[in-house]
Amino acid sequence: MGNWVPRGNPFWPNADSAYAGSVDLLFLALCAVAFLVFSLLLVLLLRFAIHYRAGNRDADRDARIRKSWMFESAWTAATFVGFVALFFWGATLYLDIYRPPAGADTIYVVGKQWMWKVQHLGGQREINELHIPVNEAVRLIMSSQDVIHSFFMPEFRIKHDVLPGTSEELWVKPVKTGIFHLFCAEYCGTDHSRMTGRIVVMQHEEFSDWLRRQDVDGTLAAQGAALFRQFGCSGCHTSGSRVRAPPLEGLYGRPVPLSGGTIEVADERYIRDSILQPRKQVVAGYEPLMPSFEGKLSEDELVRLLAYVKSLAANPEAPQ
């Protein structure tokens, strides 16, 4: 419980990411619409209730409105138009806040009962903390070791569920340095409310410095390369091996023709699925020989392998 950071204003949440301001603006618009509708209703309700109270025998009750369809179509149309406008606003922003900008750096997050494990590409690891540089977009690739969790950064106005068996992602670009909340927002068992941590946003130089100071056992890709040999992947996926397996050099981000005739882009999820359920997507022209590594790899190890396979795209040199 020592991690909590007191915040400035008890009435308004701090807004500290690139899209937080837009989300708050949408909030204000929703408030305005709600206030307008609610006050209109309240005024009418009180006015009618008081003026037409049974005790007020002098109120004019002649010429009651008989035909109601004009009123009905008026308030139906008005609410509908208002709602459609809000829908478009909310939908556009939603697509934006989940679409990562090009060139964002990747950080891997694994959720497990009841902690967050973070792995940087340089091999730096942290638990229940996430260090990121200010004014730079980062992509978080997230998966769960057990149940469903949800990675929630309230000051950044973003959350996304973290599921077992698949990877999800979000991106964020903090605009202020400081320390911010990290919550698990999806109920995950006993210590759900303690599955919290802090986001530390630093200046670029400070951040590089922090990365350097961490005790590192090689980059994430290098750690992955070790696993690649340890689990015997290199036995098939290297040029010149006896078993013919698809080469992994330059794979990441490229479209892959599959045996079913479809084409899939080799993103994180594709590579992950290929390791865990190799028969789901078989590359055209290859035999479905690869065994499944489901249950043999922890999420952390999977992340390292993923980082290694991805690194082969930038550095297309054959694995040893």
Next chain:
Amino acid sequence: MSGDKNYITVNNSIRSWLFTTDHKRVAILYFASITLFFFIGGAAAALMRLELVSPAGHFFTSDEYNRLFTMHGVIMVWFFLIPSIPNTLGNFIVPLMIGARDLAFPRLNLTSWYLFMAGGATTLYALFKGGIDTGWTFYTPFSTMYSNSYVAIAVAGVFIVGFSSILTGLNFIVTIHRLRAPGLTWYRLPLFLWSLYATSAILVLATPVLAMTLLLIALDRVFGIGIFDPARGGDPLLFQHLFWFYSHPAVYIMILPGMGVVSELIACYSRKEVFGYSFVAWSAIAIACIGFFVWGHHMFVSGQSPFAGLVFSFMSFAVAVPSAIKVFNWTATMHKGWVHFDAPMLYALGFIGLFTFGGLSGLFLACLAYDVYVTDTYFVIAHFHYIMVGGMVTAYFGGLHYWWPKITGRMYPEYWARAAAILIFFGFNMTFLPQFILGVLGMPRRYHVYPPEFEIWHVLSSAGASILVVAYALPLFYLGWSIFFGERSSANPWQTTGLEWQTSSPPPPHNFAATPTVTRKPYDFNVNGEPRAQNA
């Protein structure tokens, strides 16, 4: 009251109650049962609010706290809110309102009560044996593979109670179709019946999906079939789709009957027909239909496709339109009416305010980008409590007071009833307004311990809850008192229309001496607010 026996005095043996097929007696059985469940569920809520006064928690472990909110949710949703108005007021009033001697299937009606009790007993057994810690939503794979609690038993209880819902829904649909008195055409039906008809359709269509989903959980837990386990090719998100396919329409199961009650109350105490009758009637049907296509709005951050998110967001805005139509029509009903402020009307006015507030907060959640921020926070808790408690429970109390003279033959004490209505209104707002603020500040739901910066709002909310405890206990006392000492009621104490008011209070065992014939629209008051009799 004449010397003839009414449905209560006709036979006083326990046996005659437990084997009754009289819809009025079954309603009383339901009434006693759900009152019990309301106070069990309420006690769990009170303990949670007590615990949340302090950010670190003092009284319970996290496991105990998790069991408390699960118990609160499971009991309140399936054993109070869903059966509340349909099975008590609906059971009692539907045949009276349409001029019938009973529901279409009286024995099925009693069966549904036994199923309800069997389901309730099973679930209570799980809760007292050690409880369940999954939350009422039973999300997988937590519920299927990771929870060390009595999930299978609790799920079995909810599974059983689902059949009680289905039977009740079926009974109402057939009754409303087949047993209407001569002359009681669809457009002469009181709006309470339109609402219950829409509710029944959802009960019959959606509940089987819940049953199927719960069965899959039990199979997964007991036999490990792995349907929700990604390691065996299963999909945890599939559960959420199935669960919300039932549970979102279930929200309308809970609120539509409340809307029906409020339509009755507003008309009666404004001494005027409901403004835009056919729009209010059809909006209930529209809500029931559109309500089936919004379930994905519970999953905007779950990893479902963003395009599915767009569709569900749009549909969620769309389903708010018929609700808005109702609210405007109720308000317009009072225009040039004769508004009386009896306790049921106070509840009805409270309902309109709280339901509208809760409904408008629903727009925030339907709105994709903002939902990303506030979903799974206290904002959601506050939103659905405004609808379910501020709306539904308020309407239930309003309806209970309104029909109390008919059910018991006694008047409730007006002064106390008004005091309770006002106290509930203020206690409710004090409890749940701070929770909206907590949500906007980013406080996640289902947190046993929380950052101290949220403490002040939690303390305020808990203070409100203590008022609410008193306010909800009040009716138990004065209504209980009135059963024995209340002033005797005439057949039609509110001087209103509606067939149920044209038989004695309490009604005789077979409701009407002769089947009435209906010749007029409902709520047929003249310009001076005097009722014209329904039947010729």
